[in-house]
Amino acid sequence: MIVESCCILCGMDLSLEALSKTIELTALPTLLVDTDSGVIDAANGHASRLLEEDDLPGSAFADVLGSELAKLIVFTEAVDHYGESWTRDITLTARSGTAIQAELHSKLIRSRNRRHLLIQIIDLAGFHARTQQVTTTDLHNKGLMEWNRARDFFREMESENQLILDAAGEGIYGINLEGKTTFVNRAAQSILGWTAEDLLGQDIHAMIHHHHPDGTVYPSRECPIYHSFRNEKVARIEDEVFWHKDGRPIEVEYTSTPIYDQQVLAGAVVVFRDVTDRRENERKLHQAMEQIEALRERLEQENEYLQEEIQQVRSHYDLVGGSPAIQRTLAQINLVAATESNVLITGEGGTGKALVASATHKASSRAKRPIIRVNCAGISPASFESELFGHVRGAFAGALHDRTGKIEIANGGTLFLDEVSEIPLDLQGTILKVLRDKTFERLGESRTNKINVRVIAASTKDLELCVKQGSFREDLYFFLNVFPIECRPLRERVADIPELTQYFLKLACERLNLPKPTVTKANIRELQAYHWPGNVRELQNVIERGAILSRGDKLVLEFHKLGRKRLSELDTEVMTEEQMRDLQIKNIIACLKMTNGKVSGDDGAANLLGIRPTTLYSRIKKFGIADEQIEGNS
Numbered sequence: 001m002i003v004e005s006c007c008i009l010c011g012m013d014l015s016l017e018a019l020s021k022t023i024e025l026t027a028l029p030t031l032l033v034d035t036d037s038g039v040i041d042a043a044n045g046h047a048s049r050l051l052e053e054d055d056l057p058g059s060a061f062a063d064v065l066g067s068e069l070a071k072l073i074v075f076t077e078a079v080d081h082y083g084e085s086w087t088r089d090i091t092l093t094a095r096s097g098t099a100i101q102a103e104l105h106s107k108l109i110r111s112r113n114r115r116h117l118l119i120q121i122i123d124l125a126g127f128h129a130r131t132q133q134v135t136t137t138d139l140h141n142k143g144l145m146e147w148n149r150a151r152d153f154f155r156e157m158e159s160e161n162q163l164i165l166d167a168a169g170e171g172i173y174g175i176n177l178e179g180k181t182t183f184v185n186r187a188a189q190s191i192l193g194w195t196a197e198d199l200l201g202q203d204i205h206a207m208i209h210h211h212h213p214d215g216t217v218y219p220s221r222e223c224p225i226y227h228s229f230r231n232e233k234v235a236r237i238e239d240e241v242f243w244h245k246d247g248r249p250i251e252v253e254y255t256s257t258p259i260y261d262q263q264v265l266a267g268a269v270v271v272f273r274d275v276t277d278r279r280e281n282e283r284k285l286h287q288a289m290e291q292i293e294a295l296r297e298r299l300e301q302e303n304e305y306l307q308e309e310i311q312q313v314r315s316h317y318d319l320v321g322g323s324p325a326i327q328r329t330l331a332q333i334n335l336v337a338a339t340e341s342n343v344l345i346t347g348e349g350g351t352g353k354a355l356v357a358s359a360t361h362k363a364s365s366r367a368k369r370p371i372i373r374v375n376c377a378g379i380s381p382a383s384f385e386s387e388l389f390g391h392v393r394g395a396f397a398g399a400l401h402d403r404t405g406k407i408e409i410a411n412g413g414t415l416f417l418d419e420v421s422e423i424p425l426d427l428q429g430t431i432l433k434v435l436r437d438k439t440f441e442r443l444g445e446s447r448t449n450k451i452n453v454r455v456i457a458a459s460t461k462d463l464e465l466c467v468k469q470g471s472f473r474e475d476l477y478f479f480l481n482v483f484p485i486e487c488r489p490l491r492e493r494v495a496d497i498p499e500l501t502q503y504f505l506k507l508a509c510e511r512l513n514l515p516k517p518t519v520t521k522a523n524i525r526e527l528q529a530y531h532w533p534g535n536v537r538e539l540q541n542v543i544e545r546g547a548i549l550s551r552g553d554k555l556v557l558e559f560h561k562l563g564r565k566r567l568s569e570l571d572t573e574v575m576t577e578e579q580m581r582d583l584q585i586k587n588i589i590a591c592l593k594m595t596n597g598k599v600s601g602d603d604g605a606a607n608l609l610g611i612r613p614t615t616l617y618s619r620i621k622k623f624g625i626a627d628e629q630i631e632g633n634s
């Protein structure tokens with residue numbers, strides 16, 4: 001530009017006015033200085049602005065040179081000598097005093113007998129600023145080019161695969177190295193609620209992946225998608241959420257795969273799936289599995305209890321006998337079974353109390369649900385509540401699993417409180433409240449559960465006496481004793497002995513696979529003469545032993561020597577309560593010595609005594625019989 005304009009000016013013989021007009025057109029600050037007078041004859045607008053002087057023509061050029069006059073003279077000579085020259089040595093001074101670092105480019109112009117210096121000024125500070133701007137623009141353009149290249153790559157990829165991408169059920173989107181969205185398929189738009197226009201060119205992490213499921217901020221630098229292309233590794237994530245446009249979380253699993261454009265990393269493609277429904281189904285399935293597990297556990301325990309019952313009762317639940325006492329009991333069962341009334345069954349051990357409870361349940365409308373027996377004499381006071389109400393894991397030391405209580409298992413059926421007099425006194429109030437309110441809580445759990453059970457209780461002890469003695473709560477006694485049934489001892493209903501004998505003999509022979517021996521009249525007489533302290537259970541044991549001993553011939557009866565005293569011999573004896581107690585203790589000790597301390601099993605002391613092992617255990621405990629007493633004389 002400088003060279004061009006100067007050439008034009010140099011080649012013509014122009015008036016000063018024409019020269020002034022011409023330099024006005026030049027793009028650089030330009031001055032026309034008379035070489036003889038040093039006066040500025042013309043200046044363009046750029047020069048006026050640069051030197052901050054509106055009236056440059058007519059002023060001395062030396063005014064804008066400050067102390068640089070000597071340098072100008074040298075420069076002028078150079079121009080004079082060579083016709084043109086340039087310098088960066090001269091610093092101009094603006095009117096405000098600001099020094100202007102400049103490059104001066106000058107040519108000599110001869111016109112109409114005058115010589116002028118045509119000086120064009122390049123403001124070096126401005127020049128540098130422009131250079132920088134050019135560089136920045138260059139870089140920016142280059143960046144844009146890069147970006148455009150990546151976008152074109154993705155576009156190309158998208159257009160080539162558009163059909164496939166849109167047909168895919170999974171959401172698919174691409175991001176470039178800056179995390180800006182480069183394409184989004186149809187499924188992604190419909191899952192996320194954002195359109196392609198909303199997302200393209202935007203930081204997609206900030207739009208759909210900004211928070212964790214718990215609501216905490218999810219910085220993009222922690223995002224596996226970014227890691228995947230920064231580390232050039234595929235990332236597979238199964239438990240994160242993307243956020244829908246309407247702000248709701250979408251449970252997703254996704255894969256982020258780095259992609260390359262001619263071996264240069266270009267960004268990543270993210271393929272994701274909305275797994276909200278699947279997770280919901282998984283949760284429901286999990287809940288269902290938990291319920292099934294709880295039910296299984298409950299059934300297992302129910303089964304365990306029922307097995308226990310079966311083993312203890314052994315025979316089926318039919319009450320055998322035609323005596324008036326049995327007839328009366330059957331009538332009472334028929335009467336009360338149809339109601340929901342609580343029943344209290346009393347009678348000596350082995351008289352059939354459990355059988356009556358069972359028969360009452362079987363004849364009731366609850367027969368389809370189980371009857372659950374709680375042997376109150378066989379549970380330690382410490383575990384009583386847990387046994388009855390159940391507990392949750394961690395409710396107390398040693399509670400490693402949840403446990404369903406018997407009361408819950410009996411729900412819908414019958415709760416049979418056997419040996420009810422043995423419920424610890426301090427728990428009787430709680431139990432009464434639960435049975436009355438029909439609600440309970442498992443130990444360690446505050447949730448209240450409803451129950452629907454019918455209560456049948458049994459006691460060998462005289463409960464009225466227990467109330468008088470203060471070991472049993474009166475209110476609980478009245479609650480249970482709505483409908484009393486008394487099981488008479490076997491010695492008071494000897495008429496049942498022939499039928500019971502045949503019945504037990506048949507059962508034993510079938511079970512043990514033995515030929516059935518003949519029951520003689522003498523057998524019956526002998527059986528009816530015995531006082532049966534262990535009642536029907538003892539008779540059952542004697543008959544079973546007889547079946548084994550007889551080997552198909554006549555029934556051989558072998559009463560245990562402890563029981564050899566006949567009813568007639570005892571009839572005349574009268575003993576005090578204390579004597580009875582001593583006798584009972586001696587009897588148990590003697591029996592345990594015979595069985596070498598063994599309580600349960602066929603050859604155990606309980607069997608010999610004709611009582612249940614649990615009952616014997618509780619008596620041993622009650623009488624404080626110690627091991628030494630058993631071992632002492634053996």
Ligand SMILES: Nc1ncnc2c1ncn2[C@@H]1O[C@H](COP(=O)(O)OP(=O)(O)OP(=O)(O)O)[C@@H](O)[C@H]1O
Binds near residue numbers: 312350353460540
């Ligand atoms: N009338 C009966 N008909 C058939 N079997 C009977 C009869 N009475 C009792 N039994 C049998 O005698 C055994 C003892 O009966 P059960 O357990 O019902 O007595 P219990 O009074 O509950 O005894 P305990 O007080 O010692 O628990 C059981 O095997 C039972 O089947």
